[in-house]
């Protein structure tokens with residue numbers, strides 16, 4: 657397994673819609689193994705292929721689902737996500753903050769759908785489906801958005817967008833070419 661550097665906001669592959677997965681071959685399964693290993697060393701809960709520079713519609717996740725009381729680990733290729741309505745209230749900065757491995761060191765709150773169902777394929781091309789609530793539903797929405805070319809910071813409300821834009825300028829997350837290496841570079845979230 658190979659750990660891959662994680663590209664940072666500003667890298668074009670993060671900001672365009674990923675291509676559908678068509679070949680469920682050994683190369684894809686190697687990519688998935690690499691993504692799980694990269695996710696583990698980054699101390700994250702989900703990782704989408706564009707975050708390691710691969711513009712394909714595939715993400716992995718590995719985290720505790722506290723609502724269901726189980727650990728969930730899986731793969732979605734070519735996912736379709738259906739969610740409940742996203743509430744229109746202001747997000748709670750304590751309970752609804754989100755972070756992203758491609759936006760190192762920052763977190764901002766945003767509203768998400770409480771419940772989602774995701775349908776897609778696993779690394780063998782077999783159909784997979786997942787219905788989750790709460791924090792795990794947030795993970796699914798976050799990873800799904802990556803494959804559409806959006807990061808969570810692109811979806812913040814006006815107040816938090818202002819704070820993000822300032823932090824973005826300060827950290828230089830405005831142009832391509834930045835990345836960090838899980839397991840080697842200091843954990844940007846201090847985990």
Ligand SMILES: [Zn+2]
Nearest residue numbers: 755756757758
């Ligand atoms: Zn992310």
